[in-house]
Amino acid sequence: NAGVTQTPKFQVLKTGQSMTLQCAQDMNHEYMSWYRQDPGMGLRLIHYSVGAGITDQGEVPNGYNVSRSTTEDFPLRLLSAAPSQTSVYFCASRRLPGAESIFGPGTRLTVL
Amino acid sequence: GENVEQHPSTLSVQEGDSAVIKCTYSDSASNYFPWYKQELGKRPQLIIDIRSNVGEKKDQRIAVTLNKTAKHFSLHITETQPEDSAVYFCAARTRDDKIIFGKGTRLHILP
Numbered sequence: 295n296a297g298v299t300q301t302p303k304f305q306v307l308k309t310g311q312s313m314t315l316q317c318a319q320d321m322n323h324e325y326m327s328w329y330r331q332d333p334g335m336g337l338r339l340i341h342y343s344v345g346a347g348i349t350d351q352g353e354v355p356n357g358y359n360v361s362r363s364t365t366e367d368f369p370l371r372l373l374s375a376a377p378s379q380t381s382v383y384f385c386a387s388r389r390l391p392g393a394e395s396i397f398g399p400g401t402r403l404t405v406l
Numbered sequence: 407g408e409n410v411e412q413h414p415s416t417l418s419v420q421e422g423d424s425a426v427i428k429c430t431y432s433d434s435a436s437n438y439f440p441w442y443k444q445e446l447g448k449r450p451q452l453i454i455d456i457r458s459n460v461g462e463k464k465d466q467r468i469a470v471t472l473n474k475t476a477k478h479f480s481l482h483i484t485e486t487q488p489e490d491s492a493v494y495f496c497a498a499r500t501r502d503d504k505i506i507f508g509k510g511t512r513l514h515i516l517p
Contacts, residue, residue, distance in 0.1 A: 325503070334415070336495060336509035337450065344503070352504065353407070384449060391503055394440065397449040 296320050298398035300385050306404045307375040315370040315401050317385030324390045326368040327352070328360065330381040331400075337384065343368055344390060375405045408433040408500040412508025420516050425483045427511045429496035432477065438499035439479050441470060444510075445492045453494075454481070483513075491515045 301316045319326065327342035329352075339352030343362040357379060359371040368387075372379060385398040409432040419425045431439075437458035442450035456463045456470045456479065463470050469482045483490055496508045 327505070329507075334509060336412070337507040339504060339506065342504060353506070386505075394452045394455065395505055397451070399449055 298385055298387050298396050300383075300398035300401050302401060303399065304402050306406065307372075308406050309376060311375050312371070312373050313375065315372075315383055315385075315403070317368045317370065317398060318366050319368075319387040319396070320366065321387065321389075321396070322365060323387035323396075324365070326362065326385065326387045327395070328358070328368070328370045329384045329386065330354065330379075331384060332381050340370065340383075372403075377405045379403065380405045408436060408498055408504070408506045410496060410498050410506050410508040412496050412511060414511060415509065416512045416514070418514040418516055419486055421486055421488060423486055425481075425486055425490070425513055427481045427494055427496065427513075428478065429480070429498075429508050430476075430478050431498040433498070433500055434477065435501035436477075436498040439470070439472060440497050440499075440505070441481050442495045442497065442507075443492045444495065450495060486515050488515050488517070 298319045324345050328340040329337040331337050338354045340358050341360040343349045346365050349360050383401045386395040388395045412429045440455035443453045444450040454468050454470050456472050467484045472479045493510045493512050495510045497505050
């Protein structure tokens with residue numbers, strides 16, 4: 295049982311570049327979510343999904359896209375990276391309703 | 407939407423003393439309140455949670471209290487140890503099943 299996995303661990307982008315942060319879980323969890331963590335700002339919800347084919351916006355969705363074609367995978371896409379998107383990104387998953395969120399190890403993204 | 411406020415942002419206590427972190431939430435329909443601990447460079451991990459049908463829950467040196475009327479919940483750590491040094495986050499589950507976090511408290515345990 296690998297839990298929640300994220301790739302890559304580190305990434306440096308130039309402004310305007312695009313990329314996809316990968317997240318996968320092998321626990322058959324219905325709910326998956328993406329958070330960003332910035333100093334002094336806590337964990338802010340970007341997008342979430344309650345099941346395959348269903349996604350919705352969180353607190354800070356602008357500049358990010360998501361899709362959920364399978365239960366296991368929930369990729370986060372940056373279409374045109376900006377320096378304001380420099381952050382640590384965490385993916386999390388859990389069963390519905392309201393169970394413990396299991397976090398992935400995080401991706402540290404720097405946008406120059 | 408739900409708003410979770412957490413205080414203090416930084417807390418320093420002598421080893422062996424108690425630490426208290428407080429949070430308030432805005433959505434009266436919220437009914438699940440987890441607490442996460444994040445060590446430096448690591449992912450957040452659940453340490454304790456409480457549901458709205460109970461007022462207090464304990465797990466060894468850690469306890470959480472909930473006041474639904476005041477929309478207020480707190481984390482209490484007793485007999486603090488060096489390994490308790492970390493960032494602690496409170497969170498609340500919203501009526502549409504999102505988990506919204508507070509901004510975190512950096513706890514320093516002083517020798």
